[in-house]
Amino acid sequence: MTDAHARLVPLMDALGWRFKREALLALALTHPSAASGAEDNQRLEFLGDAVLQLCVSRALFARHPQMQEGQLTQLRAALVREESLACAARAFGVGAFLRLDHGEELSGGRDKPSVLADAMEAVLAAVYLDGGLEAAAAVCDRAFGDYEPRTATANYKSLLQEREQARGHSTPVYRVIGEEGPPHARAFEAEVSVDGRVLGTGRGPSKKQAEQAAARQALGENR
Incomplete structure (x- = not known):
């Protein structure tokens, strides 16, 4: 077992997905500040936004058969907003695994809602690329539980x-x-x-x- 693999095992356990291509997860955790001209997690974040929207939409559609489009849209918006994603990222412990440069580290980047939310989307995209839609949906289930809006201050x-x-x-x-x-x-x-x-x-x-x-x-x- 390599050091890089051992470091990521706790996060994979929290997500409920063991990566076949761990480089995808490592990339999802690479903040632009730490890329130094190499690839960072922004492209994965772009894809993860779409994967997140689909997984949450599908779950809400199945769970609320009587809910109208407008209500579903409002509920989805509450779930996928930055605060909710940051809350999910904290629950998984994503911040501890992020690759940041020294300046971002000193500014509290590991717990910034924007950084955590972006990383959560990137991680979801990495799961999707590694295991497909059902794997990504399973991570969403773990992230959102009953698919009720949560806040970063939830106790x-x-x-x-x-x-x-x-x-x-x-x-x-x-x-x-x-x-x-x-x-x-x-x-x-x-x-x-x-x-x-x-x-x-x-x-x-x-x-x-x-x-x-x-x-x-x-x-x-x-x-």
């Missing part, structure tokens, strides 16, 4: 606690299970468990964001 830990309490379960317990990367670009991995059962794991550039990502996965995969 998934609070939502998970409310759900578990309503089910008569104990309060969710969070634990940091991994930490890697240089001091200026740390990546944390956390897990959340209830009554001794692990419900989700997540990654992020801080412990709090990793815990939020774990809670989001628990909400999405253990409905």
Whole structure:
């Protein structure tokens, strides 16, 4: 296993897709600031925008048979806007894997909504090119869960606690299970468990964001 492969495995696990052509994922994570005249993720971002629109449109069409065109359009717009995409990218831990130059790094590029949203579209395009439409749709399902609009400020830990309490379960317990990367670009991995059962794991550039990502996965995969 190469270092490059090992570095991308946690993100592929979060996405639910193991790339046959990992170079596509690496390219999707290459911000223009880090390209130095080489290829960056902007072309993939262009394609990913179209793939995202199709996957979300198809999911909404199937889930809301009584909803009219105007309502579907509004719901889709809420899902694919920058804030929602940035939220999905944070849940997957995309920021920790981005390739940025030093200036972008210092300016907080790993957590900028615009950078994260663009990268999320590029990653979706990479999945589409590697595995086809169904693979991309599966990633969208993981990103959007019930296809209800979410915001970057959504407190998934609070939502998970409310759900578990309503089910008569104990309060969710969070634990940091991994930490890697240089001091200026740390990546944390956390897990959340209830009554001794692990419900989700997540990654992020801080412990709090990793815990939020774990809670989001628990909400999405253990409905």
